[in-house]
Amino acid sequence: MEKEDLALFLGMLCGDGNLSIKNKKRKYGLYHDYCTQFCNTDINIMNFFSELFFKIFDIKVNFYSRKREGRKEIFDFTSYSKEVFNKISELGFPVGVKRDKLRIPKIIKNGSEKEKICFLWGLFVTDGSLKKGNRIFFHMGSKILLEEISNLIYELFNIKKEVKEYVQKEKFFSYQLSLNKEESRKILSMPPSLNGRASVLSLKNF
Numbered sequence: 001m002e003k004e005d006l007a008l009f010l011g012m013l014c015g016d017g018n019l020s021i022k023n024k025k026r027k028y029g030l031y032h033d034y035c036t037q038f039c040n041t042d043i044n045i046m047n048f049f050s051e052l053f054f055k056i057f058d059i060k061v062n063f064y065s066r067k068r069e070g071r072k073e074i075f076d077f078t079s080y081s082k083e084v085f086n087k088i089s090e091l092g093f094p095v096g097v098k099r100d101k102l103r104i105p106k107i108i109k110n111g112s113e114k115e116k117i118c119f120l121w122g123l124f125v126t127d128g129s130l131k132k133g134n135r136i137f138f139h140m141g142s143k144i145l146l147e148e149i150s151n152l153i154y155e156l157f158n159i160k161k162e163v164k165e166y167v168q169k170e171k172f173f174s175y176q177l178s179l180n181k182e183e184s185r186k187i188l189s190m191p192p193s194l195n196g197r198a199s200v201l202s203l204k205n206f
Helices: 003-016 043-057 082-090 113-127 143-157 181-188
Strands: 017-026 029-040 063-068 071-079 128-131 135-140 164-168 172-178
Touching: 003 017, 003 029, 003 043, 003 113, 017 082, 029 043, 029 082, 043 071, 113 128, 113 135, 113 143, 113 181, 135 143, 135 181, 143 172, 143 181
Parallel strands: none
Antiparallel strands: 017 029, 029 071, 063 071, 128 135, 135 172, 164 172
16 A cells, blocks of 8 residues: 555545444344445546545445435445444544544654645545635635644645634634645645556546
8 A cells, every 4th residue: 555545545535535333223133334435526536536445445346426406416435344444443534423523644644745745635636626826725614624734734835824714604614724826736736646547637627
């Protein structure tokens, strides 16, 4: 397993993935499904994640589409491997609702510059966007995670980024962080690849 692949995977999982344990009643008692899930509306991102999952864990998982009235079609990926589930949770990824528990995994904080950039790239393609001038922009519900991203940016570029708070309908809080052109360029100039093949993701989708 290449560390950069794992960093990219964890970034994507932080953006659009989760770990969950589903309890099912069976004839002889309670049965547990250990689920590693990922969803996205972009089939290119889904194909990329599926291939990356196979490369890291050597497990092939199919994903399926789900129609939603008045909204984009969405694709769902679920692995039921308990072994994979345990490996990811042991890295510090939370089980269940992640909003107030999600942190940048220590393996990323202690990783190389390239691993940190791969993590940010994975988070960007799942939970980020591009503003005018190709500047990366994050908007999410977790203030703590964005503060940790701000610290990661500081380690990489020696610039402290402000996390801005927004209130919607006077009760819903969300948080934003923007990178400048140079910081964004360095992250965007290092798109990951699988098996030597250039990434299938296209920034024009953002």
